[in-house]
Amino acid sequence: MFRLHLQNLVKRPCRLFSVEAFQNKGNIKVSDQVESPLTDLFGRHHSYLRISLTERCNLRCQYCMPEEGVKLSPHDKILTTDEIIHLAQLFVNEGVTKIRLTGGEPTVRRDLVSIIEKLKQIKGLETVAMTTNGLTLTRQLVDLQRAGLDILNISLDTLKSDKYEFITRRKGWGRAVMGIDLALQLGYNPVKVNCVVMKGFNEEEIVDFVKFTKDRNVDVRFIEYMPFTGNKWDFNKLLSYKEMVEKIKQEFPDFYPLDNGPNDTSKAWKVPTYQGQVGFITSMSEHFCGSCNRLRITADGNLKVCLFGNTEISLRDALRSGCSEDDLVALINAAVKRKKKQHAGMLNLSQMENRPMILIGG
Template sequence: MTIPRLVDSFGRQHEYLRISVTDRCNLRCVYCMPEEGMEFEPTDKVLTYEEIADVVRVAAGMGISKIRLTGGEPLVRKELEKLVGMISSIPGIEDISLTTNGVFLASRAARLKEAGLTRVNISLDSLRPDRFKMITRGGNVKKVLDSIDACVKAGLTPIKLNVVLMKGINDDEIIDFITMTQDNDINVRFIEYMPIGHSDSRWKNLYLPLTEVKEICERQNWDYEPSSNVKGSGPSENYRLKGAIGSFGLIHPVSEHFCKSCNRLRLTADGFIKPCLAWTEQFQVRDVLGDDDALRQMFLDALGTKPENHEMSKFLLAGSKTTYTPTNRRMSQIGG
């Protein structure tokens, strides 16, 4: 039997699956959750590790080779190392990465590496303790910085730092973050604020296009050049200061979408395949688990609904009518 590959109607080959293992989080970042928090999924609605591994096994047979574990905060899920080990043993899986806020990472970095984790992305929106606490509504930046050191010691490199830029909140730290790359083997990724599940006036006031980063580099008279050797760079447009060990990248999903090269699908903690982050379309894998042929067909059906682009700039920046219905699920409910 010939197993179909994950190619959508626009010819995009999909090899990357982002898996949310939980919608729960120990922080309440201002761009991700409302201040009052969220109503989390009951435990019995969240996929088990065995169910996740079964989905990955089938997806790997269709061409998925890269896995990213996300949340919520994935490290609030007990024994995540167990899941990493299960996925790393699946034929065809070549890369397993983790997106985390880093608070619980320092004590687990070595075990995750041993289980088969390849690398990490750590969310770090400010280097200043008071500001970090404000953005995360209670977080301790020292714990995150300690986790970066632990990842270096464990060999979980290259380390990527995800910085969501917000006008008037942390845009005055762009210089500090880029300066970090001079003597450290890290990739700082500046990310445009995406109001997934909410496009209110607060987002409009905080949104900052990433042209600001290049303008600051020019004002600093920094000599920088494109960098093409960042592993797993995905949609990031990467640069390196002349003579720097690390690099910095720009991810601009709103102002300059990268949909033409999109190679990813998402699996939510409650079991839905989502072909596009921005829209409502989703497919429940629990309906077909145990039937590999049916699960393969569900992946193909999901790809069949994937649009050419997410049209985010159309409805967020221009206020125009969109082809599809924007999702009302927050980023933490889908997977960051």
């Protein structure tokens, strides 16, 4: 074992960065299993990095953004394109093979195509993915695909336009569906459709979403409703994975589970003969912390080692203060080694202070 004390974590040129994540924590104990700075104390190697490109969004989804909105970071606090690529290269050097671009809404960032092109030039990076609400894909997706975008997730919580306007506080259902259709036409295989399920809102549409996979090569991923600051999470609105499966089996008794990969967050299911499939992201009822291989960088440059963790460390400040590559790696290593075995559980999470989802990155 070796120790990294906060004051000695990085050399003098890097003393300006924020260390709120580790305040009042004492010394940082780091395992001597140094095969990778991205491997935590529980043996989880983090090969998947999610980078939020912006805090801005053209929707105002209720489960993502507080009703009163959010205070956005000043523009000069958001990572620049060069900083994003610099950090991406650093993480790939240490073993990241997949990067997902999120937001906010990543398509509102004007240099999105350039960011994808530059990411695709990083040797060792196998996959560049993006999560989007799909509203602008009909005019952007061809260029994004040419730039090298490999995987596409499109958020769609209802198949009814009036409900879409209610949950997002904006119009746009038709454009989102056209974005899905265009992605299919361009050969994305499959197109992943993210659907947050809530009792009293869209639970009766679950079967309709399953039918949506009949003639489309889509992977509809039902996401359990999760608590974040300002989204008024209520346990009574949570529809669990098992409840969803039971509802679907009432209509499709032959609905059956598929095999999953070791780091899959989505439990895959399928209706026989249907072209597409269905998945369930069970963060609340059956967490998958033991196989988590994901890290997150927020749009303002903070590293989050857990979606539900409220400790962060500013890579932006470290980078701008002149940290060397070795110092940055040491900082990341220390943060990863502090990752907990699992999150606190849904009821505890609902009481914890965390960023609104829009400020974390989907």
